Amino acid sequence: MHESFNVLLKLILPESIEEYFELSDAKKEGDVIHIYLKELNNIPTEYSSNKLISKGFFDEITIQDFPIRGFKVLLHVTRRRWLNEDTGKVVYRNWDLVAQGTRITKDFAAFLKEFSRYTSS
Numbered sequence: 001m002h003e004s005f006n007v008l009l010k011l012i013l014p015e016s017i018e019e020y021f022e023l024s025d026a027k028k029e030g031d032v033i034h035i036y037l038k039e040l041n042n043i044p045t046e047y048s049s050n051k052l053i054s055k056g057f058f059d060e061i062t063i064q065d066f067p068i069r070g071f072k073v074l075l076h077v078t079r080r081r082w083l084n085e086d087t088g089k090v091v092y093r094n095w096d097l098v099a100q101g102t103r104i105t106k107d108f109a110a111f112l113k114e115f116s117r118y119t120s121s
Contacts, residue, residue, distance in 0.1 A: 006018070009023060012035075012068060013035070013037075013065075013075075014065065014075075017037065020039055020040055020042065020093070021037040021038060021039055021040060021077070022037070022038055022040055023035065023036070023037060024036045024037065024038045024078075028071065031070070031071055031072060032071060032072045032073075032074060033068060033071045033072070033073045033074070034074050034076060035065075035073065035074070035075050035076065036076045036078075037075060037076065037077050037078065038057070038078045038080075039057070039077075039078065039079050039080040039093070040080075041054050041080060043082070044082075044091070044092075044093045047082070047084065047091055050084050050085070050086045050087070050091075051084070051085040051086055052082035052083065052084055052085070052091065053082060053083045053085060054080060054081075054082055055081050055082060055083045055090060056080075056081065057078045057079060057080055057081065058078070058079045058080075058081055058092070059078075060076050060077065060078045061076075061077050061079070062074050062075070062076050062077075063075045063077060079092060079093070080092065080093070
């Protein structure tokens, strides 16, 4: 990918997402932009002392993000899982990306909360 495209992605996607995910696809359908992200095979730091083997991915989840130029944005996120050979248990990165009880990013939830303060008064 060209460097200028990576810079643009960093401006559009939630902060630090490029550290953990790769863009696998993007498409526009009607008034919706779909962005597909796959978690990179980078061992979570909390398991750096364990022997982990990638065991594929969880089912894709869809998260609503900030609109872009009037288009609804959906992030289709595929998370990775690993087998911890030391314990025999499946482990995964502990994400705090999605706002509690919603399927939108915390940044977008905070934006909507702030926005509603001004529209309700």
